[in-house]
Amino acid sequence: MNHFNSIRELLNTLNRGHKLLAELFEKRKSLSYKYEYALDVLDGNDDIIQLLINKDIIRQNGNFLELDDQFLQFFEQILEVNEEINTSYINENIRQVKDEYMLYYLQANSDGERYKYLKAVKSSLRKIGRITVRNILDLSRNIENTFKTEPNYKIKLSKLEVHKQKLTAIQLLIEQTEKLITEDELTFFKTASDEELRAITTQLRLELTESRQNLIETRKQIIEYINQIKYQSKFIEKLRLVKYLRDQYEIKAKSNLVELINNNKATVFESKPSYPLKISVNYLQTDAGYEVVKKLSRRIKTGIRPSVQIAEVISQDYLNPETEKEVFINIHEVKNSFTAGGNHLFDFLMNYKFLREVPFDERVTVFCQMISMFEEDFDVTEKFNRYNEIEYAVVYPK
């Protein structure tokens, strides 16, 4: 029944109730939108609710409100959020294009008429492409959702099977559409050589190719999901049987469990092994080992006190002081006697009578030592003399 006299009236009505409609649309899944909530949303304006109900935009069910199915579908389709995959829609479109528009086009007499049908064909073809792609997207999302959120295994499996059928239906439609534009209606496409039509068919073909490729992936996904669920439910079923026998204490007699377990040699069945290795004797003799023994002895509290072994007395011989004499050359004294004499240093040192016998090498060392120590007190001349292998500076006291 049509409640609206013009599109303007429809738009106005929708506009008046837009707050409530948006709210209802968002909560379309919850099925329990109360009349009171609606009143709150519209600030207590009951008239709008009544208007929307009268115009069949929303429906009242006891104390609950819901969006009319026609509008719900319309919104969902426009917003591309529909979850239902409707293949019959495309089917109908294809049929219409093929059996009606194309035929009429060929039969039409005037250009005006022909143009009308051409336009219808174009719009249908455009729609088919878009809807196919959307259907596939919706389908894969639905599959994913079903797999991840449906708690009941049996329902999940049936739902996935239904999705699989839809997938096959979509595939069939793609094939039909392709056949339509490449084989069946060659006459039409030859006759109606319109630039836009060609662009649309090319676009459609691209979309169909893409859809077909997407379908392959989706099919793989759905088969994997179904297999997983089948494995899971098979496992659950098996577990139920096993558990039943176990609870009846019959499992040993009525299954091959004993044999199976007997043949299973996995270490997971064994008790956690410890390896009681003998302690390393070498380790015990170290300081660290001694600490460990001490710690252990404290814990065990044996009462055995290890007697500390006393070392032997140190022999008195080791304690007696020993003296060693060394004749030390007093350089200061040597210097004093040098300053008193008039000889130059090297000559003086060669002839100097030390307290002990001093070899030539050491005398040369003393020479160098004295010069470096008393450089200030000596007069080091530029004159050099030679003695044996040595060249030395002639040094006089100041």
Added chain:
Amino acid sequence: MSVPKQTGEIFDLLSKGQFICSNSSDSDIRKLFDVIDDKNNFESLSEYFKAINFVLEKGDEFYYFSRTESKADLERKLETAFRWIDLIDFFKSFDNSFASGYQVTPSEIAVKISVDAVLKNKADGIRNVLKLDDKTSYPEIVNKAIDSLIKDGFAEMENEILKSYKVLASFKYLEELVTNINIPENIQNEIPE
């Protein structure tokens, strides 16, 4: 024969009846898994362990040891298998999808026990295998059940603060074990639905 330098660690874990799983949250264990998973390493390790009577077994995303000659006695093995069957049954009743990769907190299970009579019944059922008395509270039973899984290497603690646990890939070992139990068809028909 050259073996990877982690061989000692691998032996330590596996010889204690533990598993090395690909989905462990411990990065060291994941690394060990990668080491074994390398084809060359797997071969040399298998050969190496074979020399000391351990068979390196490859599961679906996990590794474990078995022996050429079993050391555990049948009695003990059966007892373990029974405990596992009861535990799997308990956790699967909590959630059908309880399997490798599943994350769970003990409180989730405890909450479900209080509203689900079947699960409560199963929780009472596992008191025996976990050697708990009748006074043990349900949250305690759940904790003990999870502890038991952890001890046998089928789960691990994932987050200490949130007290969340993760089921490891080795859980598939249990599933395989149950799947491999063969019940003759005529006996299957005797079991009520």
